[in-house]
Amino acid sequence: METAKTGVDVLFVLLGAVMVLAMHAGFAFLEVGTVRRKNQVNALVKILSDFAVSTLAYFFVGYGVAYGTSFLVGAGTLVGGEGSGFAAQGYDLVKFFFLATFAAAIPAIVSGGIAERAKFLPQLMATAVLVGLVYPLFEGMVWGTRFGAQEWLQATFGAAFHDFAGSVVVHAVGGWIGLAAVLMLGARLGRYRKDGRLVAVPPSNIPFLALGAWILSVGWFGFNVMSAQSVATLSGLVALNSLMAMVGGILSALVVGRNDPGFVHNGALAGLVAVCAGSDVMHPVGALITGAVAGGAFVWLFTLCQVKWKIDDVLGVWALHGMCGAIGGIACGLFGQQMLGGLGGVSLPAQLVGTLAGVVVGFVGGLAVYGTLKATLGIRLDPEAEFSGADLAIHQIGAYPEEAMPVHDDAIAMAAHAANLRRG
Template identity: 65%
Template sequence: MSDNLTQVQGVVQALTQSSDTLFLLLGAIMVFLMHAGFAFLEVGTVRKKNQVNALVKILVDFGVSTIAYFFIGYWLAYGSTFFADAETLSAGNGYELVKFFFLLTFAAAIPAIVSGGIAERARFYPVLIATFFIVGLIYPLFEGIIWNGNFHVQQWFEQHLGHPFHDFAGSVVVHGVGGWIALVAVIFLGMRHGRVRAGKHTNFAPSNIPFLALGAWILSVGWFGFNVMSAQSINGISGLVAMNSLMAMVGGILAALIAGKNDPGFIHNGPLAGLVAVCAGSDLMHPLGALVTGVLAGVLFVRAFTFLQNKTRIDDVLGVWPLHGLCGAWGGVAAGIFGQQSLGGLGGISLMTQILGTCLGILIALAGAFIVYGLLNQITGLRLSQEDEFNGADLAIHKISSTNEE
């Protein structure tokens, strides 16, 4: 009887391990597909002469990110490396390997976010060098603090404020950090030529609304893997996360429709604003709290992007700082508000911790980006020449245009 029980327990454990591995692998594939969404969102927004560059940047950034995260970033965040024999690495159905793949897709979202902000005037190889250091050093520093308890910061929050910083799927860890890094890069690059004419701001219209919409759709679908599968196990699946993601997405759509006055660019970025904001507290909020979070994120994106484009010299092409930086920061704070039991949430969260943790993420992003982009700007330069920018990054960098016009 004892042997039979042990055998059954072994079978159940093996089945659970294989199920968890498959579950996380599917999540990794869904988030990996989101990078196609980043690419098409950028392709549809930039001018036609920069479309090839947008596609190439996103793909090559992922390759560089993989190398940086494999050799440095994952070790820095979690203290684990892959310098062992294949038999050891494949233990437990290779769950740890799939976990790396899943978390890599999060890390690689950082340069994909940055890419949209610096589009149309950035040099190619200096940006790839920046990607290596951002994914290898800056992002995993904060990732390890929040998701692995490094440097005892989470312990300090819990001891002094009652609860650790909560970011279930990366409103701050991924999107906030990526958006604030992008802000620094955008400032270093300056405005695109022709954006200010006779003292007035001129906005360049998106080159292809269908491609922009396709990118938004791919991102929105993949986001359910981003959020729901952040549980990282079958046992952790929560329908609440899926429902809250849905409600925040819808809130962002409708808010962007109204605040953006039926502009298709705003409408298709609206769901992304809501989804960015709900990541942190999607496992804690009541669906009505998620809806409010998404509505406020949609309005925040539209207002902030409009202000940047028309009133400042910060030329953020896709609005990645408002979308990811500001909405991500709002998401960190929103988790502390709508996660409270008094507002229908599950509780176990501190608003003050959420505010301080969000500020810490912003500080690390700004400081790290200033060092990386500042040094590269001094050593190699970050920006295309005025002639290359006029001709477009497609011809200047890749020697080909997006369509054959012969």
């Protein structure tokens, strides 16, 4: 029976890992649908390449920083040999897979903010450092219970920092890293006129944007629900709270964003980002309110960032992940309270301190990584490459290469001959 139970848990976590892996296709298509056509190939290649680099950085360095575990031992030890320190049937290996997909979300989040003007190789280098060192530092503090942070919060406020599925650990940290990167890069060419007025750059493909949002929304139920990491601790409350927060985010963004399709689809994601932290302790009504607040906040903050502050965050990753993630960390401390229908066991002061710590780690870490790369290798495409588009400048092919093919004289002659035949 114990073997069967462990096998079920291995399969359960593996399915969660695959669902979160699929979310990276959502990140890719959300970016593809938002950026201009000349940068769509770059978005796809960047997300996939960042995932590969993230996996290696997390395997060899990051997971050890967060949990004090090394995989550089024999395979017999990894699958849980007697006295190995690893769980039986390779459970720790699928747990790594699951958490690696979380870690890879950090550069995927950043990618949306720096789109259309970032160099390719320096971004891969940034990914390696962020996933190998910066993100695991905070992950280790919260989920790895390392470095004494949770013990101090427990002793000081009567409860540790609670972040069930990563509102702060993943999203706020990633969003604030993204803000640092965007500030280092500066605005895209032509985004603002000399008098400071914003030049509109509409999404290139609303169906792709919507597809990305749908893929992310579906995968999010693996992201949240399967953060339980075992069948025994699985809770339907997490699923319902995720659904309610998503719905709240959609409707709020629909109203505040005045029917804008980009805001509506990102509103679903804003609600899901915010509910991650407290999805296991909130009442569904509290999750609905959390999602609604996040959806409206995303629209307002995205507009404020782009129009008033002149910060060219292409996909609004700071508003969507950085701020909605922070909202979720704090909302957990409110709607997780028993007096507001929650299960209890959370502390608002602990949530405030933990959320602020995530913001600081993300923003300072982002400034350090991208600031160093900017001063050494440079992180921005030259103006000519940016004008022609990252697709041609970096990958030497566009998303629609047939449109760029030269029309030869023989093709013109054949077309004329066909037209004459049709005329009789």
